[in-house]
Amino acid sequence: MIEIRSLSVELGAFTLHNICLNINRSEYFIVLGPTGAGKTVLLESIAGVQPIKTGQIWLEGEDITGMKPEERKVSIVYQDYMLFPHYSVRNNILFGLKMRGYNPQDMAISLSKVVQLLSIEQLLSRKPNTLSGGEKQKVALARAIVTNPEVLLLDEPLGALDPQTRENVGQEILKLHEELGITVLHVTHDFEEAITMGDRIAVIGEGEIKQIGTTTDIFRKPNSEFVARFTMTGNIFSGLAMKERHGKTAFNLNGTKLIADTNLEGPCHASIRPEDILISSDTIANDGDNHFMGVITRFVNKGAIINVTVNLPPPVTCLLTRRTFEEMRLSIGQQVHLTFSPSSLHLF
Secondary structure (H helix, E strand, C coil): CEEEEEEEEEECCEEEEEEEEEECCCCEEEEECCCCCCHHHHHHHHHCCCCCCEEEEEECCEECCCCCHHHCCEEEECCCCCCCCCCCHHHHHHHHHHHCCCCHHHHHHHHHHHHHHHCCHHHCCCCHHHCCHHHHHHHHHHHHHCCCCCEEEEECCCCCCCHHHHHHHHHHHHHHHHHHCCEEEEEECCHHHHHHHCCEEEEEECCEEEEEECHHHHHHCCCCHHHHHHCCCCEEEEEEEEECCCCCEEEEECCEEEEECCCCCEEEEEEECHHHCEEECCCCCCCCCCEEEEEEEEEEECCCEEEEEEECCCEEEEEEEHHHHHHHCCCCCCEEEEECCHHHCEEC
C-alpha cells in the first residue's frame, strides 16, 4: 500500500535519514517517538508539503514522490486542527472538494456522508471558535476524509484534548478506520494510543526508525537501549549472557544471576517490565528460576499504581495497584521476595 524507500529529509540542523517503511492496505499503523524525533516531518513528506532530499514514496504501486500535494490521494489532520477561522464548519469541510473542482451535487452528497458518519450535522453553520476541542477535531477529520483519500495521516490527533474527550475522539477515529477501511498512519508520543489503536508500531528517534513490530515486540522485546528506555521498560541492565549446562541462559549482573529464555550469548543488555515482577512479603512458592530477596528502598505514587524499588542488588522496579499496595502494608527497609519468569526477561 505505502512503501517508503530510503527517505531522507534535511530541515535546518535536523535530518530524517534512511526511513524505510511498508504499510499494508487498511492497516492502522503507528509511528511512536519522543518530541523532536521527526514524526511530523515524516507525515509532511508523505503528504508532499515537505521537500525530501533523497528516497521515494510509493502508493498502491505508483511513485508519488514528485507529485503535488493535491495530486496525492492523501489527507493529513494536525494536532491543532488547522481549521479556517473565517469559514463555517460546512465550508471548512467542503474546502478540499472545491479545490478539486467537484460539482455542487457531488459535494452535497459527500458532505452528507461524512457529517452523518461523525455525527456533526448540528455543527455545520457554526464557526470554529465556537467549537470545543473534540468538535474541532471531528471537523478536521471530516475535512480530511470527505475527499475519499486512500491514506489518512494523523499528526498527534488526540494530543490537545482532555482525557475524556481524547478517549471519545479516539473511538471515533477507530470507527472511521473500521467503516471506511482506510489506511491510517498515526504519529504520537503516547503509549496508550499506540497500544490501543495500532496494528503495528514503528519507533522513531534521532531522525531514524529504531524498531518496527507489534505491540508485544515493541513493549516487551525492545531491540535497543533507546527503545527500552523510551517505552518505559523501567529495568534495563548491562551484563554477560552465558549458556548453562541445562540449556538455559544465565544473565550475570554483578554477582546476581538472572535466567532468560534466549539463545543470545556474550555482553548484552537485559530488560524486564515492572508489571512482570511478582512482589511478596512472604516466601513465594516457586520451583522455577528467578526467585530473589531484596530490600525496599523507594515508593513512587502514580495514582492508580505504585512503583516499588527493591534492591537485590541491583535496584529493580516493580509495579503494584494501589489496592494491593495498601493491603500489603509495605514499608521502606522491609525485606521482600521477588519472582519473575525467564520468558519475561528480554535480552538484546
